[in-house]
Ligand SMILES: [Ca+2]
Ligand SMILES: [Ca+2]
């Protein structure tokens with residue numbers, strides 16, 4: 001282009017180059033790790049991208065129905081050609097089994113590639129206790145409702161044999177709350193009073209800690225107003241720092257907590273006072289009034305896992321959930337994390353009455 005002034009003088013020409021890029025970029029080598037997940041909380045999705053024109057500047061991924069180009073979840077783009085695109089994905093809300101993750105990329109001119117995919121094998125890892133004395137499939141030895149079993153994603157095993165050294169719990173003990181710190185350190189609560197080595201009689205509203213060598217009292221519910229009322233047996237525990245999160249066996253509020261008591265609600269004890277932190281029957285959770293939570297793991301204020309004490313609890317969108325299952329709440333959406341029914345935990349004894357992830 002050039003310009004002319006009022007006297008008729010033309011200026012010098014100046015140019016620019018218009019690049020016509022009608023060539024789609026390409027995406028390939030989609031990988032996801034770890035795969036299978038082995039219970040990993042997150043996975044990394046990566047892919048390679050190439051482009052013959054203006055270069056790859058954008059990438060996105062989705063699972064399930066295609067939300068349409070530009071509407072999926074953005075990925076990080078690195079490199080100068082070829083490019084690497086990647087995302088770290090929270091896998092806790094993914095149900096067990098095969099799941100397709102799909103990637104596409106876009107060049108600077110706005111051309112989207114066709115999609116490329118990888119199949120992720122989602123596995124739930126879990127530690128748990130059973131309601132009664134029945135072994136999970138494939139586990140030998142004496143079944144014990146105080147033992148802790150593990151699901152690796154492919155098989156069950158016994159990881160804590162509660163009645164032998166170094167634990168030495170009496171045969172009548174039944175664990176109904178469990179929080180795993182490490183393979184040798186964990187918190188438990190019991191379904192009934194238990195004579196614990198080194199402590200003496202521990203009540204069903206108490207929480208004890210095993211440090212790898214010996215037992216100690218972590219939370220003495222009986223000293224904090226939970227004693228003398230069987231409804232206030234602590235039937236699910238999750239320890240985060242010095243705070244205890246718990247559910248109750250029946251519909252009674254801990255001291256100082258108002259509102260409608262619910263054995264599906266989650267209460268906290270911060271060392272000084274109780275409060276209700278999850279009102280299970282209210283929005284956004286929407287659990288039926290009859291639901292009773294008997295296992296709980298807190299991730300954060302809007303992410304947690306739970307199990308129910310009775311079969312066929314109707315959960316929003318999911319429908320009927322069995323007492324051997326573990327479901328996950330992901331900031332507004334319920335999903336089945338561990339399908340105990342599909343893994344053969346179908347007898348009444350095999351209700352999960354305590355669990356942790358993993
Ligand atoms: Ca148990
Ligand atoms: Ca208990």
Ligand SMILES: [Ca+2]
Pocket residue numbers: 235236247248249250263264292293294
């Ligand atoms: Ca409960």
Ligand SMILES: [Ca+2]
Pocket residue numbers: 294295307308309310323324325351352353354
């Ligand atoms: Ca259960």
